Amino acid sequence: MSITLSDARIVTPDGVHHGWLTIEDGRITHVGRGPAPGNGRGLGGRIVVPGFVDIHVHGGGGSGYPAGSEEQARRTVAFHREHGTTTALASLVTAPLDRLKAAAGMLAGLCAEGLLAGIHYEGPYISAVRCGAHRPELLRSPSAAEFAELIKAGDGHVRMFTLAPELPGALEAVRECVDSGVVAAIGHTDATFEQSMAAIDLGASVATHLFNAMRPLNHRDPGPITAAMVDDRVTVEIVNDGVHLNPSVIDLVLAAVPATRVAFVTDAMDAAGMPDGDFDLGPMKVEVRDGVARLAGGGAIAGSTLTMDRAFRRGVQTNGMTLPQAAQVTALTPAQVLGLSHEIGSITTGKYADLVILNDNLTVHAVMKHGTWTTEP
Structure with a gap:
């Protein structure tokens, strides 16, 4: 036809x-x-x-991937499709290993069906100091056996793994990611510049939501933010919702990093597209007030209520991007991260x-x- x-x-x-x-x-x-x-x-x-490509999204439309429910996963895909996301990874959050493996197994079926482009584990191998909206008691250092089980649970569809490179065993996990064809992402980390560069040298190629849940940039302690921004091998994720980052910080990134290395992501959770209220993000309770998601009791930011069309719009209207530049960071760059730029983006x-x-x-x-x-x- x-x-x-x-x-x-x-x-x-x-x-x-x-x-x-x-x-x-x-x-x-x-x-x-x-x-x-x-x-x-x-x-x-x-x-x-081009259809938007979201490499970091947990939920939307009242549903989410970490719940481990096929029905919720399908609703999440449909919600974001309405907002222009035609390709997405399903992002999981730190949870007990059996729950993570069960959720990955379910999502693998939807990947095989073509609804999703893969699975993204955000945790449990992240820093307790920079855990954000992840439960500290569930965090752990990478174990080769556990890591292999998590990859196996995704049945060939695990595409990205966010971890903190300073943890014992993390550099070996980065090596395993690369050997398994999985994108190793630096995130939720208190790593020094040197520790971050060690991970990048071993193949880590994405910085998970740059600036957020990372050791801050300091002029004598440049940390993971500087490592990711200055190294041509790394793509930096940006959550352009007006909450995670001040618009001037995004302007700074766009001035310093070529658009070919910037990927706008939503980091959206179940509350995207929904009225304010109380929601779940994996095992955590989240309160959404004025469209901002935080852990119950006024805690850390817990994902976003962003959609990719709004991220695109903010890029043009708030950050002064041209339409081709906005298309690059919402479609082509993330497609390149997934190795799919020959087909989409x-x-x-x-x-x-x-x-x-x-x-x-x-x-x-x-x-x-x-x-x-x-x-x-």
């Missing part, structure tokens, strides 16, 4: 062009400028961007037709996954 979308502002890596594109068998076959040849589905000059001939149609105010008008509308225009 062939579909032509016409009268669109198409955002490609090299600019924004008024034109058209053709889709056949779920893939983009032509991208042209000006009027479309023959009849096409007119988009009224709306903006077309940009509007390029031969790639899957994962598309988000945006109105002039950058709100979502329609969403397409592999050439099929999941939210109709």
Whole structure:
């Protein structure tokens, strides 16, 4: 089946062009400028961007991945799909090992089905000093046997593992990640600059929500933030929700780090898209007030209520990014992290037709996954 979308502002890596594109068998076959040849589905000059890729998301729409429920996982995927996320990792949080393995086993089935791009373990091998919204009593140092069990539980679908490189055994775990084809991410860490660089030298290639739950940047103690920002081998995650980071800090990162190494993520939990109230994040109780999620009793920030379309919008409207730059950090860079940039992440001939149609105010008008509308225009 062939579909032509016409009268669109198409955002490609090299600019924004008024034109058209053709889709056949779920893939983009032509991208042209000006009027479309023959009849096409007119988009009224709306903006077309690549489907968003979220490599760090726990939940949304009242449901979450850490619950270990297939029904909740499916609802989470559907909620974020409505907001333009066409590819996502399912992020788990620190929990007893049997619960983590059970949740990973369930999620592996949804990965095999194509609903999810993989599983992300955030913990339990993280720092108690920088644990944020993770339960300290469940944290531990990496064990080779445990680590192998967690990877095995994902049945080949574990794609990322966040750990603190200063923990005993953590560098060996980084090595195991790389050998297993899993992205090793530095996060929830009190590591020094030198400890962080040791992990990067062994293959750690992502900084989990940069600045958040990390040893702070100091002019004589540069820590993991500086290591991640200055090293070309590392992609830095940014939660652009106006809560996790001051907008000027995001401006600083965007000025210092090329967009090819910046990935906007939501770090969203169940409360995304829901009214204020009380929620669960794995084994933790979370209170959401004025859209901000914190551990019950006014504790640490506990994920976000962000969606990728809002992160994209903030990038343009608050941080002054161009549309191609915003598409880079919400689609192509995270696709590169997952090793999927040959298939998704940009509007390029031969790639899957994962598309988000945006109105002039950058709100979502329609969403397409592999050439099929999941939210109709």
